[in-house]
Amino acid sequence: MNAWEVNFDGLVGLTHHYAGLSFGNEASTRHRFQVSNPRQAAKQGLLKMKALADAGFPQAVIPPHERPFIPVLRQLGFSGSDEQVLEKVARQAPHWLSSVSSASPMWVANAATIAPSADTLDGKVHLTVANLNNKFHRSLEAHVTESLLKRFLTTKRNLAFIRRCRR
Structure with missing residues (x-):
């Protein structure tokens, strides 16, 4: 049986900021409201990915997700043009603006659980x-x-x- 392993890394998005959104995560809480540098963070991530690839590890890059994620704000009842929605949310619910702007998809370690084919009854890769x-x-x-x-x-x-896991 041929097996292969790929390292997945998420690319830091332009809206990366330290908002302290992960209650219970000490690092998140400790760095809350500190100034971030999304460009520098993205470069650091790419350098790490390149170092792994250069060392012979297959590397996959997960792109940033759409942020701010305006469709969710519309589901929450905000209306108008995208710009108007963002202005309203910034005034009325800045915590939601922070949440829908989060670059957290870069943390792909918690994105899925994978069972390799060697460990499954049907001999196929299972992914949740x-x-x-x-x-x-x-x-x-x-x-x-x-x-x-x-x-x-x-x-x-x-x-x-x-x-997807059920909610």
Whole structure:
């Protein structure tokens, strides 16, 4: 049986900021409201990915998700042009603006659980995308993460299923 392992890393998005959104995460809380540098963070991430690839580790890059994620703000009742929606949210609910602007999809370690084909009864790779629904800003990631992983993994014939954890 041929097996292969790929390292997945998420690229830091332009809206990366330290908002302290992950209650219970000491690093998140400690760095809350500090100034961030998304460009520098993205460069650091790319350098790490290149170092791994240069060392012979297959490397996949997960692109940033659409942020701010305005469709969620519309579901929450905000209306108008995209600019008007963002202005209203910034005034009325800045915590929601922070959540829908979070670059947290870069943390792909919690994005999915994968069971390799050698460990499954049907001999296929089983993948379950996490819903991360205990944190509002992380719950917005599942749909896009699922789509990205499907694109990457469905080219392989031994993929059994891709599904999202139920909420």
